[in-house]
Amino acid sequence: MSTTPPRGGEADSVDDVIALVSATLPKLIEVIQAPVSIEDLALAMVHRSWSYEHGGIPTNERLEFLGDAVLGLVVTQELFQLNPNAPEGQLARFRSSIVNSKALADVARTLDLGSHLLLGRGEAASGGADKDSILADALEAVIGAVYTAAGLDxxxxxxxxxxDPIIAQSSDLGAGLDWKTSLQELAAKRNVMPPEYVISENGPDHDKRFTARVQFGSELLGHGEGRSKKAAEQQAAATAYAELTNNIA
Structure with missing residues (x-):
């Protein structure tokens, strides 16, 4: 997606954003197959790096905030109904295997959201259109836009x-004290090497993001992101658990 504003100066209105992405929005609407306003869908594609470079227009962060809440509600309700005997902790683990940056980014890729995003030049050059965190945020913004246009239904x-495919799979995942414990126990049961976690961090001190990779020897089986090292490790362990159970069932 071009990072150039639609006219000689800065893009300083929602109309400018719509004009810039108008060629691709109909295709995106067709893909998501949901009622949504052009204005909100356009804003759902605006990453803060692009906004910063083009006059500080609104970004997708408000819609992302709303979409995150709606997604959490719908997934939690479905898990509650599908698992009537599961305790709160297990339901929370199921939800964390569904509502996390890696899983959301994978869903976003099926919609080709990355090709519709408006990113700043630096972010675009560093591969931002395929970053898990950016794709996950954009997907939540799309959900927020649909909710704004047509409500909860x-x-x-x-x-x-x-x-639904991810929700169905989640109930088959581990039931230990946490995903790291479940993964450790599964590794022992399968007679494979114990998992090792590699942590990296980025962002300013007030907005740190942690990325965890979980490896068995030299083989990478999962990664996750979070606001804390623990959250990132839990997400990485959840994805690795799913990968291991799928490959060595």
Whole structure:
């Protein structure tokens, strides 16, 4: 996606954003198959790096905030109904295997969201259109846009269409004290090397993001992101658990 504003100066209005992405929005609407306003869908594509370079227009962060809450509600309700005997802790682990940056980014890739994003030049040059965190945020913003346009029923339909396969799989995952414990126990049961976690961090001190990779020897089986090292490790362990159970069932 071009990072150039639609006219000689800065893009300083929502209309400018719509003009810039108008060629691709109909295709995106067709893909998501949900009622949504052009204005909100356009804003859902605006990353803060692009906004910073083009006059500080609104970004997708408010819609992301809303979409995150709607997604959490729908997924939690579905897990609650599908697992009537599961305790709170187990339901929370199921949810964390569904609502995390890696899983959301994978869903976003099926919609080709990366090709529609408006990114700043630096972010675009560093591969931002395929970063898990950016794709996950954009998907939540799209969900927020659908909710704003058509309410909970429409957002619910979209979420189920996109996430039902992941929700169904989540109930088959580990039931230990946490995902790291579950993964450790599974590794022992499968007679494979114990998992090792490699942590990296980026961002300013007030907005740190941690990335965890979980490896068995030299083989990378999962990675996750979070606001803390613990959260990133838990997400990485959840994805590795799913990968290991799929490959060595």
């Amino acid at each position: 429409a957002a619910n339909d979209l979420i189920h269409r996109l996430f």
